[in-house]
Amino acid sequence: MSLANRSLVTIDDLSNEEIEAVFSLADEMSEAMDKQSRVCQGKLMASLFFEPSTRTRLSFEAAIHRLGGNVISAVDVGATSLAKGESIADMAKVVGSYADIIVIRHPWEGAAKVVADYAGVPVINAGDGSHEHPTQTLCDLYTLKKERKTIKGLRIALCGDLKYGRTIHSLIYALARFNVARIYFCPGRGLEMPSHVLRKLTQEYGGTLYEHPVAKPLALGQRVDAIYVTPSDSHQLALMPDIEINIDISEGALYVTRLQKERVKDTNQGVVSTEGYPVISADLLKGKEFKHTIVMHPLPRLDELACEIDADSRSMYFKQAARGVPIRMALIALLLGAKKMDISKPEAPAAQKIAYPVYKRDSGIRCSNPRCVSIQETETKYIKPEFKIVDLEPLTLRCIYCEHEAKPQYIASSDWHQGLLASKKYHSADSHLTRKIKPQNLIIFDSESEAQARGFKPSSYATRKGE
């Protein structure tokens, strides 16, 4: 399957084999950077950044220039029409008629999907809120591959902000797909991996979470192949780490370990900084288990990565940043169809792709994530709420835009009440009826009052269990 004319919104948009193809082309290009200056000659990239960024934007713009193409860019939301209340979809249509490819960063989660849906040209997600940032993931995986030859079987510790860090979410799915052996979670306090990410890991990538107490963060006592550190944004500096979750994906099993809170009360020692965020220091790297560990970071860093290790041969973060250019060159060239690669046939797929039933109606439940693109005032005229039904007990929906989950409490069937007003009844979502109503007939409500406002009356199954 060719990559030409496709978009990259989440890392799942690329198969493992397609990712490998991007890596091969990046290798080829970085070996002869000077010879790429005609690959995308005459091609125009629109670079639309509705959030601050230096390195990601400059890296994309450097990439298209190295390929001989050009850029039109809108950097500051204040300087654009969006300030006038225009919808993202309208903007995507117009800019898609100017440029050959669009790179978009936006604070709303799911915004890149909307742009891809309407632009008519390939779209690359350069970060949408705390949702995904798939090209960063490509750079991360590429660095792992370059330094370790293969990703399969590696043992990787993820440190810091695992909750809001979009780079982490894209990365963890990709690591799972590439059969990494074990992932250790070392989050700051209150910065644990969100439940919808864990669900996806266990449900779609077939693992088991395993939880066990450890003495202190990163006191793993086992060989680690890579440490991936995330930036501690200033507003998070006051947070204290108190949780460690280890995920083990060896032989299809995932384990989660929860660090006992009482054990990390004294956080002013060891690898834990006074600001309460895991810090990678020269001292930490003296540990035996880190002898061959590479240290990765998406940059920019604050204090979580000491300058003293910059010269250490295990430090990879500046190499990682530099590799952003050839990786993005390869990706852009492939999406524009300016380069073609043989994509090898997939072996047995690592990740189980589940065809969840879809819930899509004009009325009823809306995504409850306040940063989701689907509920923004300017977007609702275009976008209808749409969910995957990822579980029935309890009823759980995943927004197709931001991938946040909702557990709605009331349902009805569009089949049962046709013509008959008396049969227009709503039920509790935890009743047995949830399983009985066919997905295409399901109506899901945000609340009891919404159900009533739409003319439904409580059935005998309308009371929630335990009430």
Add this chain to the structure above:
Amino acid sequence: MSLANRSLVTIDDLSNEEIEAVFSLADEMSEAMDKQSRVCQGKLMASLFFEPSTRTRLSFEAAIHRLGGNVISAVDVGATSLAKGESIADMAKVVGSYADIIVIRHPWEGAAKVVADYAGVPVINAGDGSHEHPTQTLCDLYTLKKERKTIKGLRIALCGDLKYGRTIHSLIYALARFNVARIYFCPGRGLEMPSHVLRKLTQEYGGTLYEHPVAKPLALGQRVDAIYVTPSDSHQLALMPDIEINIDISEGALYVTRLQKERVKDTNQGVVSTEGYPVISADLLKGKEFKHTIVMHPLPRLDELACEIDADSRSMYFKQAARGVPIRMALIALLLGAKKMDISKPEAPAAQKIAYPVYKRDSGIRCSNPRCVSIQETETKYIKPEFKIVDLEPLTLRCIYCEHEAKPQYIASSDWHQGLLASKKYHSADSHLTRKIKPQNLIIFDSESEAQARGFKPSSYATRKGE
């Protein structure tokens, strides 16, 4: 006459034949977009945007890139020297020594003219306050031409903000020049076409305004070829439409129709939205008179154009935006002299060009438009006030920068008082003396006190009629 080395400040800077030449080249270029990448190789455009814009700026920058040229741009006024109090003229001189062509958007009306006067290279006005936006007009006319083959004889409704919308002002002059048959005005309340625009239409394009009541906005009951909708900016959302002016330019006659206010009190029905701004909806377009009507809009839109009609084959606004690139490519290539077109000889000119007498003095009247470039503190060292005397009864001046009109009340003659202090008298502008004083001797005052401050004394004709 060649377009090379000329500027486009107002749509009047191009003859009908030159506009047709731009269209022909745009046709040629859009048929072979890939083959234009050497037309302006080595050429540099300066893109100076002192007001927010996405689509216009990106469209211009896409155009020069598609032609193989490059861009230097200053987007945000806060990030430029202008914040330091530099004059536009100084900036124009300097940037004109860096780049081969300048594209300027500025909030001050007449700013583009100043840049064109000082830059020494071709200048394109990308919008100066609510004055003009001539390349938008070219895109509009081009879309009309492409969809209707000819502009002559069309019947066009202009809806929404006819007062501040600079796109409308440029467009209406151009429509008149291309012998459109009839223009219907459907403004929002308080958003009627300004009097200086109406004066220009009647006086220079030789028509008559015709006014008649209609039942409700857009209830025209006659075939309409195109509806042109303007954006309702947020600050205008509270306005209610209560006026409809129809202009008819068939056989040189113009008609204006004023909708009776009492007839639109209930504005919550029909095409009038609750926000009180004309809305083009699927419902409206079901009307028989709109069967073949194309719908145009300069974008970005808010609520005045329903998303539901996006897929309608009559909706042209996204095509209109897309055509901005080839139109601007053609224009840039011609102004840079990189392409040459045969300009056909004009038939009988559609519009009557009137050589009004000019009023230009260091002292005396200044433009009263607070956004006019000619009265800004940083500019007055360069720019002298300059007006066309467009009428004598009452005395009416048109600023050559912003084209706003003034009706000054006091005059004097530089001829009558030479040497003799006693003869230094000022008169009322509505006295018969206004016609007697030769234009080159005329002195015009903002006020009586100004006349007195300059040493003039009231003559026996200094009292205004009716006082």
Add this chain to the structure above:
Amino acid sequence: MSLANRSLVTIDDLSNEEIEAVFSLADEMSEAMDKQSRVCQGKLMASLFFEPSTRTRLSFEAAIHRLGGNVISAVDVGATSLAKGESIADMAKVVGSYADIIVIRHPWEGAAKVVADYAGVPVINAGDGSHEHPTQTLCDLYTLKKERKTIKGLRIALCGDLKYGRTIHSLIYALARFNVARIYFCPGRGLEMPSHVLRKLTQEYGGTLYEHPVAKPLALGQRVDAIYVTPSDSHQLALMPDIEINIDISEGALYVTRLQKERVKDTNQGVVSTEGYPVISADLLKGKEFKHTIVMHPLPRLDELACEIDADSRSMYFKQAARGVPIRMALIALLLGAKKMDISKPEAPAAQKIAYPVYKRDSGIRCSNPRCVSIQETETKYIKPEFKIVDLEPLTLRCIYCEHEAKPQYIASSDWHQGLLASKKYHSADSHLTRKIKPQNLIIFDSESEAQARGFKPSSYATRKGE
């Protein structure tokens, strides 16, 4: 010595011969601007402007485009990672891995040096606070050279803001090196040349300052070859000029003249504007001594340069700005190694390069300039304070980053107290011990309390003279 792969942080980074080579190449390029479009093909410049600028940035970006290269730019500090607290050194490393050359403007003095130290690619200082702006100096010298054939022996008046104007500081060192005959200082009140600049002039360029009263500013009574005017920023408009310092560098002698304050009390006449800033007017230029004087200004101007002289053949400021493009083209091409020039062997060096001893310690004195890059919170993890010891009586240090001077009051020796706590003593910097302690053993303190905090006790020489 080749210019390839070098940086330009201060004008001293280039020898006179290298500057002449840049001028020759600029001549060559400006004679055939159209033929330069392949010189830097495929090369990428990063343009990082952390302060407002139009002309400098556009001039650099125009230069690289004229050479066939491309640009990635970050213009507004608010839109970049720096807002997230990233260090300049980190940013330099990352951007240095994207681009082939970096142009940086930053409000912190010494910032360009830090970028040059870490980027790994050539760096050009486009202005760092009020420190230096060396490419402006190249444009200034180039204009002098073009208009006067040689710089040697010229008599030049520097007017206006000589204190904060970074363009002036770079220029004056360069003028001294090129053996200008005489420099007249005509500063606004409170805007005199700073003492560290005067020290460098006298100490490193071997001249003597000569001071004498003159009747009023610019009443020089002697032939002047060029007047260089600096912009009066709005916050300085209230300042009154009361000082004139003339420097004469004929035969190695420098003279400074101080204008008596009482003589300029009535500043509302002559060349002094009511705003109290020297103004170059048509009236002034009528003076006999200005008959062949060229008038220069770095632009943008406010009121210090009257529009009325724009058309005067002596006015050079717009030519000066225009020449910025070929000068920057030549410089960029040389630093990138895309062009090579024969650099002639230096004659007897005009300026005496002094190898001052260096003071560099983790503890002890820090630079006291609040805008110095070396003391900024984000930078101190990378940068250690470092000074040149430029004088011993009194002890005077020059910061290697911002070149500001400090006169610390307390010292100690790292040699004298080894092992013996009782010998850990500090002394007054004006005692005879300052000369006796070897530079490599010197410890310098900001204050007595700092010395005590580090475990030092006052010696019998710890009392300052006169206390």
